[in-house]
Amino acid sequence: MAKTASMKSSKAAKPVIKKQIFIWEGTSRDGKKVTGETPAANSDMIKADLRRQGIVPKRVKKKSSVAASQQKITAGDIAIFARQLSTMMRAGVPLVQSFDITGNGHSNPAMRNLILSIKSDIEGGGTFASSLRKHPLHFDDLFCNLVEAGEQSGALETLLDKIAIYKEKTESLKIKIKKAVTYPIIVICVAFIVTAILLIFVVPVFADLFKSFGAELPAITQFYVNMSNYLVERWYIVLFGLVGIITFFIEGYKRSPAFREAIERTSLKAPVVGDLTMKTSVARFARTLATMFAAGVPLVEAMDSVAGAAGNIQYKKAILQIRDGLASGQQLQAGMKNFPELFPNMVVQMVAIGEESGALDTMLTKVADYYEELVDAAVDSLTAMLEPAIMAFLAVVVGGLIIAMYMPIFKLGEVVR
Missing domain, CATH: 1.20.81.30 (Type II secretion system (T2SS), domain F)
Incomplete structure:
Protein backbone atom coordinates (compact mmCIF):
# COMPACT_ATOMS: atom_id res chain seq x y z
CA MET A 1 0.00 0.00 0.00
CA ALA A 2 1.12 3.60 -0.57
CA LYS A 3 2.63 5.57 2.25
CA THR A 4 0.23 7.64 4.31
CA ALA A 5 0.63 10.41 6.80
CA SER A 6 -1.45 12.19 9.34
CA MET A 7 -2.22 15.84 9.06
CA LYS A 8 -3.06 18.44 11.63
CA SER A 9 -6.66 19.53 11.70
CA SER A 10 -7.42 22.47 9.49
CA LYS A 11 -7.18 25.81 11.17
CA ALA A 12 -9.71 28.55 10.72
CA ALA A 13 -8.99 30.70 7.71
CA LYS A 14 -6.98 33.79 8.58
CA PRO A 15 -7.00 37.09 6.72
CA VAL A 16 -4.30 37.19 4.07
CA ILE A 17 -1.39 39.45 5.01
CA LYS A 18 0.61 40.79 2.10
CA LYS A 19 4.26 39.91 2.58
CA GLN A 20 7.33 41.69 1.26
CA ILE A 21 10.92 40.57 0.94
CA PHE A 22 13.32 42.01 3.54
CA ILE A 23 17.13 41.91 3.41
CA TRP A 24 18.78 41.57 6.81
CA GLU A 25 22.17 41.40 8.50
CA GLY A 26 22.91 40.11 11.96
CA THR A 27 25.35 38.40 14.30
CA SER A 28 25.06 34.74 15.29
CA ARG A 29 25.67 33.33 18.78
CA ASP A 30 29.35 32.75 18.01
CA GLY A 31 29.82 36.32 16.78
CA LYS A 32 29.85 35.59 13.05
CA LYS A 33 28.11 37.84 10.54
CA VAL A 34 25.06 36.28 8.88
CA THR A 35 22.84 37.67 6.12
CA GLY A 36 19.71 36.65 4.30
CA GLU A 37 16.39 37.66 2.77
CA THR A 38 13.03 36.68 4.25
CA PRO A 39 9.36 37.36 3.37
CA ALA A 40 7.33 39.04 6.13
CA ALA A 41 4.60 41.61 6.67
CA ASN A 42 7.00 44.08 8.34
CA SER A 43 10.55 44.47 9.68
CA ASP A 44 9.48 43.90 13.31
CA MET A 45 8.45 40.34 12.45
CA ILE A 46 11.86 39.75 10.86
CA LYS A 47 13.68 41.02 13.96
CA ALA A 48 11.56 38.90 16.30
CA ASP A 49 12.14 35.80 14.17
CA LEU A 50 15.91 36.40 14.07
CA ARG A 51 16.08 36.77 17.85
CA ARG A 52 14.25 33.47 18.26
CA GLN A 53 17.01 31.89 16.15
CA GLY A 54 19.70 33.41 18.37
CA ILE A 55 20.67 36.06 15.82
CA VAL A 56 21.10 39.70 16.85
CA PRO A 57 19.66 41.81 13.99
CA LYS A 58 21.81 44.76 12.95
CA ARG A 59 20.12 45.90 9.76
CA VAL A 60 16.73 45.06 8.25
CA LYS A 61 15.44 46.79 5.13
CA LYS A 62 12.82 46.15 2.50
CA LYS A 63 14.17 44.84 -0.78
CA SER A 64 13.60 47.51 -3.42
CA SER A 65 11.67 46.81 -6.61
CA VAL A 66 14.76 47.95 -8.53
CA ALA A 67 16.87 45.26 -6.86
CA ALA A 68 14.19 42.69 -7.60
CA SER A 69 14.06 43.69 -11.27
CA GLN A 70 17.83 43.33 -11.54
CA GLN A 71 17.72 39.74 -10.26
CA LYS A 72 20.04 37.69 -12.44
CA ILE A 73 19.71 34.23 -10.92
CA THR A 74 17.64 31.91 -13.11
CA ALA A 75 15.91 28.62 -12.36
CA GLY A 76 18.55 27.02 -14.59
CA ASP A 77 21.29 28.31 -12.27
CA ILE A 78 19.52 26.69 -9.32
CA ALA A 79 19.22 23.37 -11.18
CA ILE A 80 22.94 23.41 -12.03
CA PHE A 81 23.76 24.30 -8.42
CA ALA A 82 21.83 21.25 -7.14
CA ARG A 83 23.50 19.00 -9.73
CA GLN A 84 27.00 20.26 -8.84
CA LEU A 85 26.45 19.80 -5.10
CA SER A 86 25.07 16.30 -5.61
CA THR A 87 28.01 15.27 -7.81
CA MET A 88 30.63 16.61 -5.39
CA MET A 89 29.02 15.08 -2.31
CA ARG A 90 28.78 11.70 -4.05
CA ALA A 91 32.51 12.05 -4.72
CA GLY A 92 33.11 12.51 -0.98
CA VAL A 93 33.63 16.29 -0.95
CA PRO A 94 32.34 17.82 2.35
CA LEU A 95 29.32 20.13 2.06
CA VAL A 96 31.07 23.38 3.05
CA GLN A 97 33.98 22.67 0.69
CA SER A 98 31.44 21.93 -2.06
CA PHE A 99 30.05 25.43 -1.56
CA ASP A 100 33.54 26.90 -1.89
CA ILE A 101 34.21 25.06 -5.14
CA THR A 102 30.77 25.78 -6.61
CA GLY A 103 30.61 29.42 -5.51
CA ASN A 104 34.11 30.55 -6.37
CA GLY A 105 33.97 28.84 -9.75
CA HIS A 106 30.60 30.30 -10.78
CA SER A 107 30.57 32.79 -13.67
CA ASN A 108 27.40 34.52 -12.42
CA PRO A 109 28.34 37.05 -9.66
CA ALA A 110 24.82 37.05 -8.20
CA MET A 111 24.79 33.25 -7.96
CA ARG A 112 28.31 33.25 -6.51
CA ASN A 113 27.24 35.67 -3.76
CA LEU A 114 24.15 33.59 -3.03
CA ILE A 115 26.15 30.35 -2.68
CA LEU A 116 28.78 31.95 -0.46
CA SER A 117 26.05 33.55 1.68
CA ILE A 118 24.48 30.10 2.26
CA LYS A 119 27.92 28.71 3.09
CA SER A 120 28.44 31.51 5.63
CA ASP A 121 25.11 30.71 7.31
CA ILE A 122 25.99 27.00 7.55
CA GLU A 123 29.39 27.81 9.04
CA GLY A 124 27.54 30.00 11.55
CA GLY A 125 25.66 26.96 12.85
CA GLY A 126 22.58 26.92 10.63
CA THR A 127 21.32 23.87 8.78
CA PHE A 128 21.42 23.69 5.00
CA ALA A 129 17.61 23.81 4.80
CA SER A 130 17.27 26.80 7.16
CA SER A 131 19.94 28.66 5.17
CA LEU A 132 18.04 28.03 1.93
CA ARG A 133 14.80 29.29 3.47
CA LYS A 134 16.41 32.70 3.92
CA HIS A 135 16.35 33.03 0.12
CA PRO A 136 12.72 32.31 -0.86
CA LEU A 137 13.08 34.03 -4.23
CA HIS A 138 15.39 31.24 -5.38
CA PHE A 139 14.59 28.19 -3.26
CA ASP A 140 10.94 27.16 -3.05
CA ASP A 141 9.34 25.05 -0.32
CA LEU A 142 9.85 21.88 -2.34
CA PHE A 143 13.62 22.43 -2.59
CA CYS A 144 13.90 23.29 1.12
CA ASN A 145 11.69 20.39 2.26
CA LEU A 146 13.69 17.85 0.26
CA VAL A 147 17.00 19.18 1.59
CA GLU A 148 15.60 19.02 5.13
CA ALA A 149 14.50 15.41 4.54
CA GLY A 150 17.98 14.61 3.22
CA GLU A 151 19.67 16.15 6.26
CA GLN A 152 17.44 14.23 8.65
CA SER A 153 17.85 10.88 6.85
CA GLY A 154 21.59 11.25 6.16
CA ALA A 155 21.02 10.91 2.42
CA LEU A 156 21.55 14.52 1.37
CA GLU A 157 23.51 13.69 -1.79
CA THR A 158 20.71 11.36 -2.96
CA LEU A 159 18.06 14.00 -2.32
CA LEU A 160 20.13 16.67 -4.08
CA ASP A 161 20.31 14.37 -7.08
CA LYS A 162 16.51 14.04 -7.04
CA ILE A 163 16.19 17.82 -6.75
CA ALA A 164 18.55 18.29 -9.70
CA ILE A 165 16.57 15.83 -11.84
CA TYR A 166 13.30 17.51 -10.86
CA LYS A 167 14.60 21.01 -11.63
CA GLU A 168 16.11 19.90 -14.95
Whole structure:
Protein backbone atom coordinates (compact mmCIF):
# COMPACT_ATOMS: atom_id res chain seq x y z
CA MET A 1 0.00 0.00 0.00
CA ALA A 2 1.12 3.60 -0.57
CA LYS A 3 2.63 5.57 2.25
CA THR A 4 0.23 7.64 4.31
CA ALA A 5 0.63 10.41 6.80
CA SER A 6 -1.45 12.19 9.34
CA MET A 7 -2.22 15.84 9.06
CA LYS A 8 -3.06 18.44 11.63
CA SER A 9 -6.66 19.53 11.70
CA SER A 10 -7.42 22.47 9.49
CA LYS A 11 -7.18 25.81 11.17
CA ALA A 12 -9.71 28.55 10.72
CA ALA A 13 -8.99 30.70 7.71
CA LYS A 14 -6.98 33.79 8.58
CA PRO A 15 -7.00 37.09 6.72
CA VAL A 16 -4.30 37.19 4.07
CA ILE A 17 -1.39 39.45 5.01
CA LYS A 18 0.61 40.79 2.10
CA LYS A 19 4.26 39.91 2.58
CA GLN A 20 7.33 41.69 1.26
CA ILE A 21 10.92 40.57 0.94
CA PHE A 22 13.32 42.01 3.54
CA ILE A 23 17.13 41.91 3.41
CA TRP A 24 18.78 41.57 6.81
CA GLU A 25 22.17 41.40 8.50
CA GLY A 26 22.91 40.11 11.96
CA THR A 27 25.35 38.40 14.30
CA SER A 28 25.06 34.74 15.29
CA ARG A 29 25.67 33.33 18.78
CA ASP A 30 29.35 32.75 18.01
CA GLY A 31 29.82 36.32 16.78
CA LYS A 32 29.85 35.59 13.05
CA LYS A 33 28.11 37.84 10.54
CA VAL A 34 25.06 36.28 8.88
CA THR A 35 22.84 37.67 6.12
CA GLY A 36 19.71 36.65 4.30
CA GLU A 37 16.39 37.66 2.77
CA THR A 38 13.03 36.68 4.25
CA PRO A 39 9.36 37.36 3.37
CA ALA A 40 7.33 39.04 6.13
CA ALA A 41 4.60 41.61 6.67
CA ASN A 42 7.00 44.08 8.34
CA SER A 43 10.55 44.47 9.68
CA ASP A 44 9.48 43.90 13.31
CA MET A 45 8.45 40.34 12.45
CA ILE A 46 11.86 39.75 10.86
CA LYS A 47 13.68 41.02 13.96
CA ALA A 48 11.56 38.90 16.30
CA ASP A 49 12.14 35.80 14.17
CA LEU A 50 15.91 36.40 14.07
CA ARG A 51 16.08 36.77 17.85
CA ARG A 52 14.25 33.47 18.26
CA GLN A 53 17.01 31.89 16.15
CA GLY A 54 19.70 33.41 18.37
CA ILE A 55 20.67 36.06 15.82
CA VAL A 56 21.10 39.70 16.85
CA PRO A 57 19.66 41.81 13.99
CA LYS A 58 21.81 44.76 12.95
CA ARG A 59 20.12 45.90 9.76
CA VAL A 60 16.73 45.06 8.25
CA LYS A 61 15.44 46.79 5.13
CA LYS A 62 12.82 46.15 2.50
CA LYS A 63 14.17 44.84 -0.78
CA SER A 64 13.60 47.51 -3.42
CA SER A 65 11.67 46.81 -6.61
CA VAL A 66 14.76 47.95 -8.53
CA ALA A 67 16.87 45.26 -6.86
CA ALA A 68 14.19 42.69 -7.60
CA SER A 69 14.06 43.69 -11.27
CA GLN A 70 17.83 43.33 -11.54
CA GLN A 71 17.72 39.74 -10.26
CA LYS A 72 20.04 37.69 -12.44
CA ILE A 73 19.71 34.23 -10.92
CA THR A 74 17.64 31.91 -13.11
CA ALA A 75 15.91 28.62 -12.36
CA GLY A 76 18.55 27.02 -14.59
CA ASP A 77 21.29 28.31 -12.27
CA ILE A 78 19.52 26.69 -9.32
CA ALA A 79 19.22 23.37 -11.18
CA ILE A 80 22.94 23.41 -12.03
CA PHE A 81 23.76 24.30 -8.42
CA ALA A 82 21.83 21.25 -7.14
CA ARG A 83 23.50 19.00 -9.73
CA GLN A 84 27.00 20.26 -8.84
CA LEU A 85 26.45 19.80 -5.10
CA SER A 86 25.07 16.30 -5.61
CA THR A 87 28.01 15.27 -7.81
CA MET A 88 30.63 16.61 -5.39
CA MET A 89 29.02 15.08 -2.31
CA ARG A 90 28.78 11.70 -4.05
CA ALA A 91 32.51 12.05 -4.72
CA GLY A 92 33.11 12.51 -0.98
CA VAL A 93 33.63 16.29 -0.95
CA PRO A 94 32.34 17.82 2.35
CA LEU A 95 29.32 20.13 2.06
CA VAL A 96 31.07 23.38 3.05
CA GLN A 97 33.98 22.67 0.69
CA SER A 98 31.44 21.93 -2.06
CA PHE A 99 30.05 25.43 -1.56
CA ASP A 100 33.54 26.90 -1.89
CA ILE A 101 34.21 25.06 -5.14
CA THR A 102 30.77 25.78 -6.61
CA GLY A 103 30.61 29.42 -5.51
CA ASN A 104 34.11 30.55 -6.37
CA GLY A 105 33.97 28.84 -9.75
CA HIS A 106 30.60 30.30 -10.78
CA SER A 107 30.57 32.79 -13.67
CA ASN A 108 27.40 34.52 -12.42
CA PRO A 109 28.34 37.05 -9.66
CA ALA A 110 24.82 37.05 -8.20
CA MET A 111 24.79 33.25 -7.96
CA ARG A 112 28.31 33.25 -6.51
CA ASN A 113 27.24 35.67 -3.76
CA LEU A 114 24.15 33.59 -3.03
CA ILE A 115 26.15 30.35 -2.68
CA LEU A 116 28.78 31.95 -0.46
CA SER A 117 26.05 33.55 1.68
CA ILE A 118 24.48 30.10 2.26
CA LYS A 119 27.92 28.71 3.09
CA SER A 120 28.44 31.51 5.63
CA ASP A 121 25.11 30.71 7.31
CA ILE A 122 25.99 27.00 7.55
CA GLU A 123 29.39 27.81 9.04
CA GLY A 124 27.54 30.00 11.55
CA GLY A 125 25.66 26.96 12.85
CA GLY A 126 22.58 26.92 10.63
CA THR A 127 21.32 23.87 8.78
CA PHE A 128 21.42 23.69 5.00
CA ALA A 129 17.61 23.81 4.80
CA SER A 130 17.27 26.80 7.16
CA SER A 131 19.94 28.66 5.17
CA LEU A 132 18.04 28.03 1.93
CA ARG A 133 14.80 29.29 3.47
CA LYS A 134 16.41 32.70 3.92
CA HIS A 135 16.35 33.03 0.12
CA PRO A 136 12.72 32.31 -0.86
CA LEU A 137 13.08 34.03 -4.23
CA HIS A 138 15.39 31.24 -5.38
CA PHE A 139 14.59 28.19 -3.26
CA ASP A 140 10.94 27.16 -3.05
CA ASP A 141 9.34 25.05 -0.32
CA LEU A 142 9.85 21.88 -2.34
CA PHE A 143 13.62 22.43 -2.59
CA CYS A 144 13.90 23.29 1.12
CA ASN A 145 11.69 20.39 2.26
CA LEU A 146 13.69 17.85 0.26
CA VAL A 147 17.00 19.18 1.59
CA GLU A 148 15.60 19.02 5.13
CA ALA A 149 14.50 15.41 4.54
CA GLY A 150 17.98 14.61 3.22
CA GLU A 151 19.67 16.15 6.26
CA GLN A 152 17.44 14.23 8.65
CA SER A 153 17.85 10.88 6.85
CA GLY A 154 21.59 11.25 6.16
CA ALA A 155 21.02 10.91 2.42
CA LEU A 156 21.55 14.52 1.37
CA GLU A 157 23.51 13.69 -1.79
CA THR A 158 20.71 11.36 -2.96
CA LEU A 159 18.06 14.00 -2.32
CA LEU A 160 20.13 16.67 -4.08
CA ASP A 161 20.31 14.37 -7.08
CA LYS A 162 16.51 14.04 -7.04
CA ILE A 163 16.19 17.82 -6.75
CA ALA A 164 18.55 18.29 -9.70
CA ILE A 165 16.57 15.83 -11.84
CA TYR A 166 13.30 17.51 -10.86
CA LYS A 167 14.60 21.01 -11.63
CA GLU A 168 16.11 19.90 -14.95
CA LYS A 169 12.87 18.23 -16.02
CA THR A 170 10.81 21.22 -14.92
CA GLU A 171 13.02 23.67 -16.80
CA SER A 172 12.91 21.47 -19.89
CA LEU A 173 9.11 21.53 -19.73
CA LYS A 174 9.07 25.34 -19.42
CA ILE A 175 11.39 25.70 -22.41
CA LYS A 176 9.11 23.50 -24.52
CA ILE A 177 6.07 25.62 -23.65
CA LYS A 178 7.95 28.85 -24.37
CA LYS A 179 9.00 27.39 -27.70
CA ALA A 180 5.35 26.79 -28.58
CA VAL A 181 4.22 30.36 -27.87
CA THR A 182 7.27 32.49 -28.70
CA TYR A 183 7.24 32.04 -32.48
CA PRO A 184 3.60 33.04 -33.09
CA ILE A 185 3.87 35.98 -30.67
CA ILE A 186 6.96 37.32 -32.46
CA VAL A 187 5.38 36.92 -35.91
CA ILE A 188 2.13 38.59 -34.83
CA CYS A 189 4.07 41.50 -33.27
CA VAL A 190 6.13 41.94 -36.45
CA ALA A 191 2.96 41.82 -38.56
CA PHE A 192 1.36 44.46 -36.32
CA ILE A 193 4.40 46.75 -36.57
CA VAL A 194 4.65 46.36 -40.36
CA THR A 195 0.93 47.04 -40.75
CA ALA A 196 1.15 50.13 -38.53
CA ILE A 197 4.10 51.48 -40.55
CA LEU A 198 2.23 50.92 -43.82
CA LEU A 199 -0.92 52.59 -42.50
CA ILE A 200 0.86 55.60 -40.99
CA PHE A 201 3.56 56.30 -43.57
CA VAL A 202 2.74 54.54 -46.85
CA VAL A 203 -1.05 54.66 -47.17
CA PRO A 204 -1.23 58.50 -46.79
CA VAL A 205 1.03 58.83 -49.86
CA PHE A 206 -1.30 56.60 -51.86
CA ALA A 207 -4.32 58.45 -50.44
CA ASP A 208 -3.04 61.79 -51.76
CA LEU A 209 -2.42 60.18 -55.14
CA PHE A 210 -5.91 58.68 -55.22
CA LYS A 211 -7.42 62.03 -54.23
CA SER A 212 -5.80 63.67 -57.24
CA PHE A 213 -7.53 61.14 -59.50
CA GLY A 214 -10.94 62.35 -58.42
CA ALA A 215 -12.45 58.88 -58.80
CA GLU A 216 -14.38 56.74 -56.36
CA LEU A 217 -12.13 54.24 -54.57
CA PRO A 218 -12.91 50.53 -54.12
CA ALA A 219 -14.55 49.76 -50.78
CA ILE A 220 -11.55 47.88 -49.37
CA THR A 221 -9.17 50.68 -50.40
CA GLN A 222 -11.44 53.29 -48.82
CA PHE A 223 -11.54 51.19 -45.63
CA TYR A 224 -7.74 51.20 -45.33
CA VAL A 225 -7.54 54.91 -46.20
CA ASN A 226 -10.06 55.73 -43.45
CA MET A 227 -8.12 53.54 -41.00
CA SER A 228 -4.89 55.30 -41.97
CA ASN A 229 -6.46 58.74 -41.47
CA TYR A 230 -7.68 57.71 -38.02
CA LEU A 231 -4.24 56.39 -36.99
CA VAL A 232 -2.44 59.50 -38.26
CA GLU A 233 -4.84 61.88 -36.49
CA ARG A 234 -5.45 59.87 -33.31
CA TRP A 235 -2.40 57.60 -32.97
CA TYR A 236 -2.12 58.42 -29.27
CA ILE A 237 -5.61 57.03 -28.59
CA VAL A 238 -4.71 53.74 -30.29
CA LEU A 239 -1.33 53.56 -28.53
CA PHE A 240 -2.68 54.30 -25.06
CA GLY A 241 -5.61 51.96 -25.68
CA LEU A 242 -3.30 49.06 -26.58
CA VAL A 243 -1.00 49.76 -23.63
CA GLY A 244 -4.00 50.02 -21.33
CA ILE A 245 -5.51 46.71 -22.49
CA ILE A 246 -2.19 44.86 -22.21
CA THR A 247 -1.50 46.38 -18.77
CA PHE A 248 -5.03 45.50 -17.62
CA PHE A 249 -4.58 41.84 -18.51
CA ILE A 250 -1.04 41.56 -17.11
CA GLU A 251 -1.80 43.34 -13.83
CA GLY A 252 -5.17 41.62 -13.50
CA TYR A 253 -3.50 38.23 -13.93
CA LYS A 254 -0.86 39.10 -11.32
CA ARG A 255 -3.01 40.81 -8.72
CA SER A 256 -6.51 39.33 -8.98
CA PRO A 257 -6.89 35.63 -8.08
CA ALA A 258 -10.44 35.63 -9.50
CA PHE A 259 -9.29 37.11 -12.83
CA ARG A 260 -6.37 34.70 -13.01
CA GLU A 261 -8.61 31.75 -12.24
CA ALA A 262 -11.03 32.82 -14.99
CA ILE A 263 -8.18 33.05 -17.53
CA GLU A 264 -6.74 29.66 -16.53
CA ARG A 265 -10.16 28.00 -16.51
CA THR A 266 -10.77 29.33 -20.02
CA SER A 267 -7.34 28.17 -21.20
CA LEU A 268 -8.12 24.62 -20.05
CA LYS A 269 -11.26 24.59 -22.22
CA ALA A 270 -9.67 26.24 -25.26
CA PRO A 271 -9.03 24.00 -28.27
CA VAL A 272 -5.39 22.87 -28.68
CA VAL A 273 -4.16 25.15 -25.87
CA GLY A 274 -6.37 23.39 -23.30
CA ASP A 275 -4.98 19.96 -24.20
CA LEU A 276 -1.40 21.25 -23.96
CA THR A 277 -2.12 22.92 -20.61
CA MET A 278 -3.63 19.71 -19.21
CA LYS A 279 -0.67 17.57 -20.32
CA THR A 280 1.81 20.07 -18.90
CA SER A 281 -0.01 20.29 -15.56
CA VAL A 282 -0.31 16.49 -15.22
CA ALA A 283 3.39 16.07 -16.01
CA ARG A 284 4.30 18.69 -13.39
CA PHE A 285 1.95 17.15 -10.81
CA ALA A 286 3.34 13.63 -11.31
CA ARG A 287 6.99 14.73 -11.38
CA THR A 288 6.69 16.86 -8.22
CA LEU A 289 4.77 14.25 -6.22
CA ALA A 290 7.09 11.43 -7.35
CA THR A 291 10.14 13.43 -6.26
CA MET A 292 8.68 14.31 -2.84
CA PHE A 293 7.29 10.85 -2.15
CA ALA A 294 10.49 9.05 -3.17
CA ALA A 295 12.37 11.29 -0.73
CA GLY A 296 10.28 9.98 2.14
CA VAL A 297 8.08 13.05 2.55
CA PRO A 298 4.64 11.93 3.85
CA LEU A 299 1.99 11.99 1.14
CA VAL A 300 -0.30 14.57 2.78
CA GLU A 301 2.62 16.89 3.51
CA ALA A 302 3.96 16.41 -0.02
CA MET A 303 0.65 17.55 -1.51
CA ASP A 304 1.20 21.05 -0.11
CA SER A 305 4.40 21.39 -2.14
CA VAL A 306 2.72 19.81 -5.17
CA ALA A 307 -0.09 22.38 -4.97
CA GLY A 308 2.46 25.19 -4.73
CA ALA A 309 4.21 23.94 -7.86
CA ALA A 310 0.99 23.29 -9.82
CA GLY A 311 1.31 26.37 -12.02
CA ASN A 312 -2.47 26.49 -12.57
CA ILE A 313 -5.10 27.61 -10.07
CA GLN A 314 -7.58 24.94 -11.17
CA TYR A 315 -5.04 22.20 -10.49
CA LYS A 316 -3.92 23.85 -7.25
CA LYS A 317 -7.47 23.90 -5.87
CA ALA A 318 -8.04 20.30 -6.94
CA ILE A 319 -4.77 19.12 -5.34
CA LEU A 320 -5.63 20.84 -2.05
CA GLN A 321 -9.03 19.12 -2.04
CA ILE A 322 -7.34 15.78 -2.74
CA ARG A 323 -4.95 16.50 0.15
CA ASP A 324 -7.89 17.05 2.49
CA GLY A 325 -9.31 13.70 1.37
CA LEU A 326 -5.97 11.99 2.03
CA ALA A 327 -5.91 13.47 5.53
CA SER A 328 -9.26 11.84 6.26
CA GLY A 329 -8.09 8.42 5.03
CA GLN A 330 -9.05 8.53 1.35
CA GLN A 331 -6.72 7.02 -1.25
CA LEU A 332 -4.97 9.29 -3.75
CA GLN A 333 -6.60 7.67 -6.78
CA ALA A 334 -10.06 8.08 -5.20
CA GLY A 335 -9.47 11.80 -4.75
CA MET A 336 -8.22 12.19 -8.32
CA LYS A 337 -11.37 10.50 -9.67
CA ASN A 338 -13.34 13.53 -8.46
CA PHE A 339 -11.61 15.66 -11.11
CA PRO A 340 -11.93 13.73 -14.40
CA GLU A 341 -11.51 16.94 -16.41
CA LEU A 342 -8.05 17.47 -14.86
CA PHE A 343 -6.74 13.91 -14.43
CA PRO A 344 -7.32 11.50 -17.35
CA ASN A 345 -8.48 7.98 -16.51
CA MET A 346 -5.12 6.48 -17.51
CA VAL A 347 -3.34 8.63 -14.91
CA VAL A 348 -5.80 7.59 -12.19
CA GLN A 349 -5.33 3.92 -13.11
CA MET A 350 -1.53 4.23 -12.94
CA VAL A 351 -1.80 5.87 -9.51
CA ALA A 352 -4.17 3.11 -8.33
CA ILE A 353 -1.69 0.43 -9.43
CA GLY A 354 1.10 2.30 -7.64
CA GLU A 355 -0.89 2.53 -4.42
CA GLU A 356 -1.85 -1.15 -4.47
CA SER A 357 1.68 -2.36 -5.31
CA GLY A 358 3.51 -0.02 -2.92
CA ALA A 359 5.41 1.58 -5.82
CA LEU A 360 3.58 4.90 -6.08
CA ASP A 361 6.73 6.96 -6.73
CA THR A 362 7.75 4.62 -9.57
CA MET A 363 4.33 4.81 -11.24
CA LEU A 364 4.20 8.60 -10.85
CA THR A 365 7.63 8.86 -12.48
CA LYS A 366 6.35 6.79 -15.41
CA VAL A 367 3.31 9.08 -15.70
CA ALA A 368 5.58 12.15 -15.67
CA ASP A 369 7.89 10.68 -18.33
CA TYR A 370 4.92 9.73 -20.53
CA TYR A 371 3.22 13.12 -20.30
CA GLU A 372 6.47 15.00 -20.88
CA GLU A 373 6.80 13.03 -24.12
CA LEU A 374 3.20 13.96 -24.97
CA VAL A 375 4.04 17.63 -24.35
CA ASP A 376 7.02 17.29 -26.71
CA ALA A 377 4.78 15.84 -29.43
CA ALA A 378 2.04 18.43 -28.79
CA VAL A 379 4.51 21.32 -29.06
CA ASP A 380 5.91 19.97 -32.34
CA SER A 381 2.38 19.44 -33.67
CA LEU A 382 1.27 22.91 -32.56
CA THR A 383 4.31 24.54 -34.17
CA ALA A 384 3.72 22.66 -37.43
CA MET A 385 0.06 23.71 -37.39
CA LEU A 386 0.76 27.35 -36.54
CA GLU A 387 3.29 27.97 -39.31
CA PRO A 388 0.78 27.79 -42.22
CA ALA A 389 -1.86 29.55 -40.11
CA ILE A 390 0.53 32.43 -39.41
CA MET A 391 1.50 32.64 -43.08
CA ALA A 392 -2.19 32.86 -43.97
CA PHE A 393 -2.66 35.56 -41.32
CA LEU A 394 0.21 37.59 -42.78
CA ALA A 395 -1.16 37.14 -46.29
CA VAL A 396 -4.58 38.42 -45.24
CA VAL A 397 -3.39 41.37 -43.14
CA VAL A 398 -0.29 42.68 -44.93
CA GLY A 399 -1.02 41.23 -48.37
CA GLY A 400 -4.60 42.47 -48.26
CA LEU A 401 -3.43 45.98 -47.42
CA ILE A 402 -0.92 46.05 -50.29
CA ILE A 403 -3.48 44.73 -52.79
CA ALA A 404 -6.01 47.32 -51.60
CA MET A 405 -3.50 50.10 -52.25
CA TYR A 406 -2.69 48.92 -55.75
CA MET A 407 -6.26 48.21 -56.90
CA PRO A 408 -6.88 51.86 -57.90
CA ILE A 409 -3.53 51.90 -59.74
CA PHE A 410 -4.68 48.95 -61.83
CA LYS A 411 -7.74 51.01 -62.81
CA LEU A 412 -5.69 54.11 -63.50
CA GLY A 413 -6.28 53.85 -67.25
CA GLU A 414 -10.05 53.94 -66.75
CA VAL A 415 -9.76 56.97 -64.44
CA VAL A 416 -7.59 58.91 -66.93
CA ARG A 417 -10.03 58.22 -69.80
